[in-house]
Every structure is written in structure tokens, then in C-alpha cells.
Amino acid sequence: MKCTVCKKDAVIKLPRHNLKLCEEHFKEHIIYQTQRVIKHFNMFKKDDVLLLAVSGGKDSLGLWLILKELGFNVKALHIIMPFGKYSEKSLEIVENFAKKLNEDPIYIEANNYLDIDFFKALKIYKKPVCSFCGKIKRYILSTYASRNSYNTIITGHNLDDETAFLLGNVLHWHTEYLKKQGPVLERNQFIPKKVKPLIRITDEEMSFFAKVSKIEYVAERCPYSKDAKSIFFKDILNEIDKYMPGTKSFFYFQYVENIKNNIFMKDTEEPKECKICHYQTYSDDICFLCKIKSKYRG
Amino acid sequence: MKCTVCKKDAVIKLPRHNLKLCEEHFKEHIIYQTQRVIKHFNMFKKDDVLLLAVSGGKDSLGLWLILKELGFNVKALHIIMPFGKYSEKSLEIVENFAKKLNEDPIYIEANNYLDIDFFKALKIYKKPVCSFCGKIKRYILSTYASRNSYNTIITGHNLDDETAFLLGNVLHWHTEYLKKQGPVLERNQFIPKKVKPLIRITDEEMSFFAKVSKIEYVAERCPYSKDAKSIFFKDILNEIDKYMPGTKSFFYFQYVENIKNNIFMKDTEEPKECKICHYQTYSDDICFLCKIKSKYRG
Numbered sequence: 001m002k003c004t005v006c007k008k009d010a011v012i013k014l015p016r017h018n019l020k021l022c023e024e025h026f027k028e029h030i031i032y033q034t035q036r037v038i039k040h041f042n043m044f045k046k047d048d049v050l051l052l053a054v055s056g057g058k059d060s061l062g063l064w065l066i067l068k069e070l071g072f073n074v075k076a077l078h079i080i081m082p083f084g085k086y087s088e089k090s091l092e093i094v095e096n097f098a099k100k101l102n103e104d105p106i107y108i109e110a111n112n113y114l115d116i117d118f119f120k121a122l123k124i125y126k127k128p129v130c131s132f133c134g135k136i137k138r139y140i141l142s143t144y145a146s147r148n149s150y151n152t153i154i155t156g157h158n159l160d161d162e163t164a165f166l167l168g169n170v171l172h173w174h175t176e177y178l179k180k181q182g183p184v185l186e187r188n189q190f191i192p193k194k195v196k197p198l199i200r201i202t203d204e205e206m207s208f209f210a211k212v213s214k215i216e217y218v219a220e221r222c223p224y225s226k227d228a229k230s231i232f233f234k235d236i237l238n239e240i241d242k243y244m245p246g247t248k249s250f251f252y253f254q255y256v257e258n259i260k261n262n263i264f265m266k267d268t269e270e271p272k273e274c275k276i277c278h279y280q281t282y283s284d285d286i287c288f289l290c291k292i293k294s295k296y297r298g
Numbered sequence: 299m300k301c302t303v304c305k306k307d308a309v310i311k312l313p314r315h316n317l318k319l320c321e322e323h324f325k326e327h328i329i330y331q332t333q334r335v336i337k338h339f340n341m342f343k344k345d346d347v348l349l350l351a352v353s354g355g356k357d358s359l360g361l362w363l364i365l366k367e368l369g370f371n372v373k374a375l376h377i378i379m380p381f382g383k384y385s386e387k388s389l390e391i392v393e394n395f396a397k398k399l400n401e402d403p404i405y406i407e408a409n410n411y412l413d414i415d416f417f418k419a420l421k422i423y424k425k426p427v428c429s430f431c432g433k434i435k436r437y438i439l440s441t442y443a444s445r446n447s448y449n450t451i452i453t454g455h456n457l458d459d460e461t462a463f464l465l466g467n468v469l470h471w472h473t474e475y476l477k478k479q480g481p482v483l484e485r486n487q488f489i490p491k492k493v494k495p496l497i498r499i500t501d502e503e504m505s506f507f508a509k510v511s512k513i514e515y516v517a518e519r520c521p522y523s524k525d526a527k528s529i530f531f532k533d534i535l536n537e538i539d540k541y542m543p544g545t546k547s548f549f550y551f552q553y554v555e556n557i558k559n560n561i562f563m564k565d566t567e568e569p570k571e572c573k574i575c576h577y578q579t580y581s582d583d584i585c586f587l588c589k590i591k592s593k594y595r596g
């Protein structure tokens with residue numbers, strides 16, 4: 001198998017793109033794909049002040065490298081969660097990778113920043129831990145970025161993450177989530193613009209990118225995520241894509257480029273301002289976190 | 299395992315309904331479920347003039363029996379397709395079952411009724427044979443019912459048929475099909491009301507109903523249906539339902555009872571009248587069939 005570009009030995013086959021690539025041209029291909037997405041969706045430009053959420057997984061670390069290679073002015077933010085050894089290892093991996101990149105990320109301890117105890121707050125929230133953790137991290141990212149004048153938040157969600165989420169939301173017809181899903185969430189008065197430059201790259205491709213880029217990353221799943229729904233949906237979608245090649249990607253991009261705005265976004269509710277912390281809130285005058293905090297403190 | 303109703307030996311377990319049933323009470327259960335759907339969706343009443351599409355498969359024959367048991371005034375219509383031995387066997391099975399029920403169905407030869415040659419017309423239509431066959435059969439059913447004053451057309455689509463179709467349409471975002479999908483399609487100026495009373499019953503349950511009711515049916519797939527997409531989607535949905543019980547049914551009923559009207563039906567286009575045969579048409583002034591016929595005859 002020879003590389004389509006340079007005719008050296010190819011190391012990976014990308015049937016979606018009808019390409020066989022060597023390590024060097026595979027890396028170039030991933031970087032180019034990301035660049036195209038950033039441009040196509042008008043995500044950000046060279047003079048934007050960018051905040052990248054870095055967990056320590058293959059996607060966010062890979063994306064950090066890609067954005068540096070592309071010459072973007074990006075600051076990484078790592079949120080330290082209170083998940084024992086798992087969180088310690090994640091922090092260590094981010095620190096090591098930052099050294100390699102000669103970067104100085106921001107580190108925020110979730111409990112500290114929010115002035116809560118995660119697990120006590122979770123008991124009040126009463127929903128699955130992954131859902132609470134995601135909400136907490138989005139809160140921290142959004143408020144930190146706003147307060148510190150970052151105009152765009154970048155996350156490492158890839159095609160498999162996004163399609164798995166879309167399928168789950170469609171099967172349960174979660175219209176409120178469907179309205180918010182996509183590669184770009186425009187800023188509103190409460191949160192900066194949020195973008196996902198890896199939405200054309202699959203899990204498999206990002207793993208391979210990390211491998212050929214010699215990125216050491218956290219491969220284990222968080223020990224608190226008992227819920228494997230997203231992995232289940234990823235498998236289902238890969239099964240569908242194997243049977244009908246291209247369906248996964250079509251399902252996602254047709255949704256975000258046509259269906260979402262033309263069908264799901266009609267009569268969309270505007271967010272209100274939380275009376276306590278000024279974050280966004282949809283159902284009440286007080287946001288989810290301030291509601292928890294008020295119960296929490298009696 | 300004992301029957302939940304009579305404590306005799308149970309022959310089937312229905313976890314969805316938390317029931318174990320003997321043959322007698324399983325049959326009763328299926329008939330009752332169908333009756334509830336007919337009432338809940340306001341499908342038809344005792345004095346409606348009903349036309350039931352009967353293919354010779356387990357669903358349409360089972361539904362015929364159920365509707366007779368429930369005392370509805372129903373006439374069966376079997377469309378004879380030009381698919382050689384498969385069509386001959388289907389006809390024979392319908393004739394035998396009609397004798398058992400002491401019924402006298404209507405038989406319509408598709409080629410004759412439409413004054414076409416199916417396979418020549420298919421070449422002009424240029425889409426998959428199953429799609430053309432379905433379109434042809436809907437055309438015959440609708441026009442025959444209208445001309446002969448039947449006010450409601452009944453088909454034997456079950457929960458698995460419907461959810462497989464819904465999933466396929468969502469994955470490809472076929473919004474025009476999504477707008478028309480559901481247990482009830484209200485009449486318009488061109489076609490009578492169309493209803494699907496079996497939408498709460500699964501494939502497995504209908505097979506078992508046919509077995510305990512000693513219904514001889516066509517179990518083989520049509521030899522012309524090379525495309526196994528619907529079977530693939532049925533398997534996928536059963537996999538999802540096994541992992542998250544209730545998802546298949548929720549996906550369908552939430553769609554038809556809420557999402558369809560509130561989200562997909564906004565700004566729906568009204569059908570126009572075909573200038574030649576007066577059937578409905580959406581894109582042009584002439585319907586799909588008359589367009590084929592005009593090409594067909596040069």
C-alpha cells in the first residue's frame with residue numbers, strides 16, 4: 001500500500017477520502033481537514049483570542065498541536081476535576097504535553113472556582129454524574145472566557161462524539177439539545193462563541209493522529225462514567241456507516257447545515273440572565289448552579 | 299411460566315407490557331392493543347367503509363382477522379404484482395385465507411389497472427424497485443378507494459416497519475417523508491384517509507399471532523427486493539431497544555404525537571392535482587405515473 005501523495009509506504013487507508021497515506025501526509029491531511037472546517041464554518045481567525053479546553057484526552061491534545069501548527073493564538077485551559085487518581089493523571093499529562101509545546105496553560109480547580117463540593121452538589125442535582133460534570137465544565141469555560149476577554153471557546157469534540165450525541169438526541173427527541181448542537185454555537189449576551197474544529201475527524205483518525213504525533217494522552221475512561229451510552233451510539237453509528245458508507249457524516253452535516261436552522265430553530269427561546277451569577281438560564285430566573293448552591297447552603 | 303391472566307401455561311413473555319400469556323390471552327391481547335390504537339388515534343368507526351390492503355404477509359392477514367373479530371365492515375384488496383411465482387403464491391395464500399374467513403376480496407392486477415408494463419416503467423422511473431412498487435401500490439389503493447367510495451384505507455404496517463422507516467428518514471433527513479409518516483394520514487382532496495392499526499405491535503408479536511391463529515402466510519421476502527435496508531434498520535433498532543428498553547416505541551410515538559406536527563409540519567406544502575389523472579402531485583403539474591406513461595409511449 002503506497003501513499004497517494006508521495007508513493008512511500010502508506011500506514012493508513014481513509015476510504016471516506018479515497019486516500020492511502022504515510023505518517024507525514026496523514027498528519028498533514030488531519031491538519032488540513034481541521035483548517036478547512038475552521039474556514040468553512042467561519043469559526044475564528046488569526047487575531048481572535050482563543051481559549052481551548054484541554055482534558056488530557058487524544059482529541060483536545062491533538063487539537064492543541066494542530067492549532068499551534070496552524071499558527072493560531074490559543075491559550076489552553078485545563079479544569080481539574082475532583083476524581084482522584086484519574087484527575088491527577090490527567091493533570092500530569094496536560095502538564096507534560098504543555099512543556100513539550102513550550103506552553104503555559106491555565107489550570108482551574110472546579111471545586112475552588114465554583115466554591116462547591118462536586119459530590120455534595122451532584123446529590124442535589126440528582127442527574128447522572130456525566131451530565132453534571134459536562135454542565136459544570138461548560139459553566140467554568142464560559143464564565144472564565146467572558147471574564148478574561150477570550151472571544152471564542154474551542155473544544156475537541158470529533159465526528160463520532162457529535163453524531164453519537166445527535167443520534168441519542170433524535171431517538172429521545174430532545175429538542176432543546178438538538179437546537180444547541182452543532183460545530184458553532186454563536187455567542188449570546190452570556191457566553192462567548194463556542195466551536196468544534198474536529199467535527200470532520202473520526203475517533204479512529206484522532207487516535208492515529210495522536211500515535212503518529214507521539215502524543216501521550218489519557219486513554220482510560222473516567223472511573224465515574226458508568227454510563228456508556230455515547231460509546232454504544234458510536235458503535236451503532238459505525239455499524240450503520242459500514243452498511244451505508246457516508247451515512248454518519250451526512251446525518252450530521254445535513255443536520256447542522258440545513259435541518260437545524262430550517263426546522264428545529266424556529267421559535268427558539270432566548271436565554272435569560274441568572275439573577276445571582278449573571279450566567280444564562282432558560283427555565284427560571286436563577287441558573288442551575290446557583291439553585292444548587294442555595295439548597296446546598298440551606 | 300404461568301399466564302398472567304388465567305394462570306394456565308404461558309407461551310410468550312411480553313416484557314414491554316410486563317405480561318406472560320397463554321395462546322388464548324395472547325390473541326386477546328393483540329386484538330385489544332389494536333382496538334386501543336384504532337380508538338386512540340381516532341382511525342375509524344363501525345360505520346366507516348374500510349378498504350384493507352392485503353399482501354399475503356403475516357401483518358395484513360393477521361390484521362384482517364383482527365378487524366373481523368372486532369366487527370368492522372372491511373373489504374380486502376389484493377394487488378397482483380408481476381413478480382412471477384412470488385406473486386402467484388401470494389395470490390393463492392390470500393385466496394385460501396379469504397375462503398377461511400368466508401370473504402370475497404377485490405383482486406387488481408397492477409399492470410392491467412394502470413395500463414403499464416411494470417418493468418418497462420421501472421426503467422423510466424430509475425429508482426429502486428421497492429420504492430417504485432410501493433408508489434404504484436399506494437397509487438392503486440388511493441385511486442381505487444376514491445373511485446369506489448371507501449373512506450379509509452388500512453395497511454398492516456407494524457411498529458418495526460414504522461420505526462425502521464423513521465430511523466432511515468431521520469439518518470438521511472428526508473423531511474418530505476418525515477412529514478407524511480405516522481399512524482394516520484388525513485384525507486386530502488385526492489386521497490382518502492390512511493391508517494395503520496398495528497403500530498403498537500412488533501414483528502415478533504405479529505409472527506407469533508399468525509402462528510397461534512394458524513394463519514398461513516408468505517414468509518419469504520420478495521425476490522425483487524435486493525435492498526435489505528429496512529431489515530438492517532429493524533435490527534439496529536432492536537439492538538438499541540435491548541440496550542435502552544422502550545427507546546424504539548418512544549422514538550416513534552414521541553415523533554408522531556409531538557415532534558411531527560410541532561416541528562416538521564410547519565409550512566407544509568399542499569398537494570396539487572395531476573392534470574392528466576387527477577391524482578396528487580407535489581413537484582409538477584403531472585404526477586409520477588403520468589410522467590412515466592408519457593415517456594413510455596414516446
